[in-house]
Amino acid sequence: MGLMTNPKAQKIIEKVVLSTYKPLSVLLYIGTFVAIVIVSSSLFSAKTYISENALLPGLVEKQYKSTSDINGYANYLEGISKTDDDIPMAWLQQTFEEIGLDTYSQNFSASHPFLNSPEDVRGTNVFAILRAPRIAGTEAVVFSIPYRGKALEKKMGSTNHGIALMMSLAKHFIQQSYLSKDIISDSRQREYRGSSLGEAYYDTSSDFLAKSPLHGRSGTIMAAINLELPGRRIDHFDLRLEGLNGQLPNLDLFNVAVKLCEKEGVKATFHGQGSLTHTELRDNYGIRYTSKTMLSNMLRQASGKPHGIHGLFLRYGIPALTLHGIPSNSKKGDQSHSIGYILEGIFRSVNNLLERFHQSFFFYVLPETKKYVSIGLYMIPMGMLLVIPTIQALALWFLLGRKSKNIDKDEPIGEEPKGQHHYVIPVLIGVHVCGLLLYLSPEFFVVNFSSYFGLPPTEALVDWVRSCLYWYNLITSYK
């Protein structure tokens, strides 16, 4: 007899599991949290590095010079946003065209039964494309800046200065000859709602979103940077990575942004935590700060809500992150040139690329800006957590097979226990296989057979589930 079906061995396993499963579960549960905290500390987490050789961040000299136009644009936009909630479409289009970019706009209206407001959400987006002079324009980089009207500005902070900086940068880039990718400036309303560049570009159809077609396009989008700049001067940049359903951009893009911010002397933080200072490190390897940041990151990923409108790009396989500027207390000083350098540097790094971001990690959590914890490492506490329901289920199974609830009163060894409860592992495997087949079958059925019966997919699915239930009843009642 085999190891697993030998009743003697089974008794031993049963006894061990039933006696230890409660304390073991509690222990593993606590152990998971301890493991998360330990893994986030600087002892175990690894230093970030630029994985893609082609990026060469910060190697090229800075060439951008911030001009006085920025103030003009910013003042005009501030004036508009004080009075009106709507995007100054005509002015934006005119300004971009004066600079020399191809400008396109798109109207959209979204309505969904779950939306708070009864009326539709309407808006307009403005996309301006800077065509690279020496190449066919098969690839593009997006600089996205949300336009916030009066209402949104109060809630989320203004971004007028960002739009002004974008225009100034466009004026700089259009004179350069080293562009290998087009630059798309994306200025859109209504934050998370409505149509973003992804929907416009790839022409997705949805029952809830009506949009006008986008007449002009560039190539495939290689990266997208979302800039939220509240004013001329910021205290520091908060980098935001989490997208819809916890999707993350490639870690290389984040590392490039951090490196360039450091080069310019602008502090970069992630969930409020920059790179650990020496004083923080001395305090128990900085566990307090790193675990807080990491847990905050995990919570954000788990919630599924994007942390910035860059999340709308991630759905389309476009690595994107948000540079959120925290306003500074001092009113003096102009940091436009530093921020311009950072954006120019990020663009020049992405400009060097020939392939999409694929070298660095896609699944990670960050305890600080200079360290990362890849999925290989945070799978350990996750695995510990998953052992708990498994042993609980096993214990329940054993308990069900007993006549008495008393663990000590064993059934005599040698007697075949009643019922079919002694084949544990094969049944477990069989159940999982059945579950997998059931999971895959509706799609299979709907794709292959629904046309024969002339049913629309939703009805076909209901019929399939009903028929499965009938079959199950038949089989179980046959015995």
Next chain:
Amino acid sequence: MAGKNEYSYPISKMAAPCAIWKRILSLIVIVVLISHLSLCSSHEETAETFFKRGHTNNWAVLVCTSRFWFNYRHVANVLSMYHSVKRLGIPDSQIILMLADDMACNPRNPRPASVFNNAYQHINVYGDDVEVDYRGYEVTVESFIRVLTGRLPPSTPRSKRLMTDDRSNVLVYMTGHGGDGFLKFQDSEEISSIELADAFGQMWQKRRYHEVLYIVDTCQAVSMFQQFYSPNILGVGSSQVGEDSLSHHVDSAIGVYIIDRYTYYALEFLEKITTTSQKTMDDFFKVCPYNQCHSHTGYRTDLFQRDISKVLVTDFFGSVRNVEVSTSRLPLSEVNHTRSKVETKVSGGTYYYVDQFPSKPAENSEDKKQRVQFSNQFIIANTILLAIAAVVLVSRR
């Protein structure tokens, strides 16, 4: 010596009355004789030294194997060597230049139509007089080996052929990304050191070179020429096995690393070489010590017949120019115009080339020591599997 017979006049016995004149005349005759003899011998010597070097023409094969914008420095390496070699006299018809990517017209190049090799001097090494023979996707392992061995389709133009003979000295320079025993071509394939050794072996069997100088500037460069077995090859590598060859400096205006260390210092050395320079290969091998290169250069001379301290750098980098202007006559032996009928006896049997010099005993002892080796993970996994199977078997009883 033929000249001696011609000019040894029999000293005739002259009349006694002019005894002093006789002596003076004889003295003069002896002086003339000796001077003639010495002149003959010097002519003979110059005639001999003309052929002593062994080669009569120079060729160069310069290969850059990597593409992509961040490998700008490999293209700059090869183009700089190309200019050095051209300056020292090798004509374009005898240079095969292979560039795997076009950096000058890359849209990322902020200085279009130019390739620089130095951040401060701004020497443009890509100009009007650069003839690229193999470009872009034509640079593959197959085309490189075909060029070396001469096995090209009949439609190949002359500019793409290496038309060397057994009196040609060939300079082969390769740069790119390499590893232990291989060199990466075009990001998709590799040439192994054994393939390269066989290519040179074929070249030797077809008498396609007289001497070869093989320079390689990659990571773990020395491994590329460790497998060579054909004679008359000198090998120089920029780093040992397990070491990386490093780049020299960044040009911040262009935003890439612009040249590699070994090539930078080798070019510094070559800039001082002229066509009449007497610097030897010994001096060339001393280029780029560890404190400059940050890697240990290696070289191989065991396959080479001559003493490297007597081999001139211009034997490989320059073109042969032996022009000796002399106003005196060169003595030549008389040509025998009568043709004698020589009966040739043809013996049955196969003909074969005679070895040019005694062949070395085959070093095959290492091949027989081949053992099949398993990796550690395989062994561990197998023992675990076997242990589980044993436990299961035992428990079944």
